[in-house]
Amino acid sequence: MSEKDMQSYFDKLNEANTLLGKSLKVGNVDALAETLTNISDNKVYVENDVPDKDTVAKLEAIYKDLKDLNLTPSQLKQAITVAIIKAQKDDKTEVNKLMTPDAIGLIASLIAYEVLNVQNKTSVNVVDPTVGTGNLLIEFIEQLNMTDKFKINAAALDNDDTLVALAKSFSEVMNLNLDAYHQDSIAEWDITDIDMAVADLPVGYYPVDENALKFKTKADKGHSYAHHLLIEQTMKNLNDGGIGIFIVPSQIFQTDQAKKLSEWMVSSVYLQAVLDLPATLFASKEAQKAIVVLQKHGGNAKQVGNVLMGTIPDTNNPKLFEGFKDQLQDWAKNFKG
Template sequence: MTEEKNIMETLFKKLDEKSKDLHDENGQSFIENLGLAMEDIYINQRDVLEQSTLQERRKAFQFAYLSLMKEEIIQPNHQMTPDSIGFILSYLVNLFTKNKETLNIVDIASGTGHLSATINEQNPNKTVMNHLIEVDPVLQRVSVHLANFLEVPFDVYPQDAIMPLPLEEADVVVGDLPVGYYPVDERSKEMKLGFEEGHSYSHYLLLEQAVYATRPGGFIFMIVPDSLFKGEEEVKQLQKFIATETEMQAFLNFPKNLFKTEQSRKSLLILQKKDSGKTHSVEVLLANIPDFKAQTQLQTFLSEVNEWIKENHSL
C-alpha cells in the first residue's frame, strides 16, 4: 500500500513541479501547463508511468489540478467534478447497464475529462468508448493530454455541445452541467427548451442535447442544480419535455457537505430515453444520498437502489 501511495505521490509531485516550472517559462495558465506536464511524463518518463495503475495516474492528475487551482483563480466551469460524485455516478452507470459488455458513452460539456476517466476506471469489466464534447480550447487540450497520460482512448470533439452534434446515438450520456445563460439565441430558438424571449438556460439546452444524443432505451445521467424543478413557467416547459421524450428514473440529492453554499448544491437526474414498446414508466426513485463517510448508511442506500433496479429493470 505504501509503495502504491509513493508512486501516486511521485507522479503528483512531478506533475505539480513541471506545471509550475513551465508556467514560469511560458507564462501560460497552470491548467494549460498541467496538460504539457502530463505529456512530458507520457513521452519522457515512461518508467514511472508504467509502474502506476490507472487509479494512481488519475488521482495524481486530480491532486495536481487541485494544487494548481490554489495558484490561480479559475472560472466556475473549470471546476472538477468531485471524486465522490464521480464514483456514485459511475456506480449507477454500471448498475443501469449491467447487461451490456460494451458501452458507448458521451460526456456532454466534458471539461478536463476527469468524469469520463472516473467512469472508465470504475467500469473495468466493460469496454467503454468515451466521446467528450467540450467548447473550451484549454480544457480540450487538457483532456487529450489526460487521455494519453491515462492511456485511455478519448474521442474529444472541440465544439459547443449545444450546436448539432456529429455523433452516433450513445448508450449512455453523462454530464456535469454548467449553469447559466446561452448567448446564441438563434440556436436556442431551434430547440424545444429554448425561451421565446431573452437568453435561454444553457443547462436546459444541454439536457435537451443529451436526450437527442442517446439511443432509444439508453440512459442519461446529468449532474444538475438541486433546484432544477423549482420555478415557474420554464420548469413546466422542462417537465413537459422530460415526460414526452423520456421515462424519468431518479432524482438523487448529493450530500450537502460537498457544497460550499446552498445555491451550489447539486443532484443527479437519471432519465431513460423512450423506445416504443420497450421502455415503461417506473416509480421514480427520489432520495438523498448519504454522506460518503457514513459507510453503513451509504451501503443501505446502495442496497435500496439495487432493489429498485431489480423491481423496475428486470433484465
C-alpha cells in the first residue's frame, strides 16, 4: 500500500467532508464526525431529506472509492488524523481542543506497556476523561494492540458533544470498541472498574465553583484549575492501585495552586514519574508539556524507590530513545505485584 493511496484516501475523505458540511450547514469537525460515522456504517445518514438525493449519490460513490483503497490500520489512522488537523485548522478550533500528536500517544503507550507487562495484566479497562478528537486514546490503544498481549476495553468522556461524536466515529472506522460519554468529567461518573487512565488535560479555570467544592485540589478562593480537579476526579474513579498517565503543563508544580495539588497527591496517590516531553513537539517554551504518572493507593501499590524524572528524548532519535526505553523497563520493575 503506497503513500499515494493514503493521499488519495485523505483527498476523498476531504471531498466527502466538504460536500456533507455544505449540505448539513455545519462546521468541518462536525461534518468529519458525521462522515466517519457514515463510512463506518457504510451508508449515508439522511434526516428530513438532508442531504438530498444528488448529494447522497455523490457521497456513496466516494465512500465506495474509500473502501476500495483498503489501507492498513496505521495508514487509515494517519489519513484520518491529517483530516482532523485540517478540519480543526479550518474551524479555527481553540488551543485546548486541538488534536494530541501521535508521538505523545506512542510515549504514553510505552509507559503503560512496561507497567502492564510487569503486572502480568491481560485484560485492561482504560479511560480517557478528556478524550477530545480521540487521537491520544486511539493511538494509545493501537500501539498496545500491536503487542498482542492485552485485551483492551476503552471508555471516553468529554464535555464537547462534537468531539465525543468525532472520537466515537474515529474509533468505529478503526474497528475499536469505545464507549463514549458526553459529560463534564468533573461531575459524577457512571463508569466503574477502571485500571488505567490516559489524558491530555485541558488547561485553565473550571467555571462551576459549586462542583469544585468537594475536591481537595480546589482553590482557596476564585476558580480552581480544571486540570487539577480532573486529575483528582480521575484517580478517585480508578481501581485501587490504578495508574493515571496525564499530559500536563510542564510548570504544573510551579503555579499558585500547586500547593493544593501536592497536598492532595501526598494523601491519595503515589507520584511515580514526571517526564518532560520532547521540546520539538511544541511551538514554544510556554506551550511545553510533561507526562505525570500517578498510582492510586491500595492494592499492591507502593511508592517507587526513585521517581522517574528527566526529559524524554525526541522519538526521531533512535539511539537516545532506546536508552529511554531501557530506563522505563528498569523503573517498571517497581510495579511487580
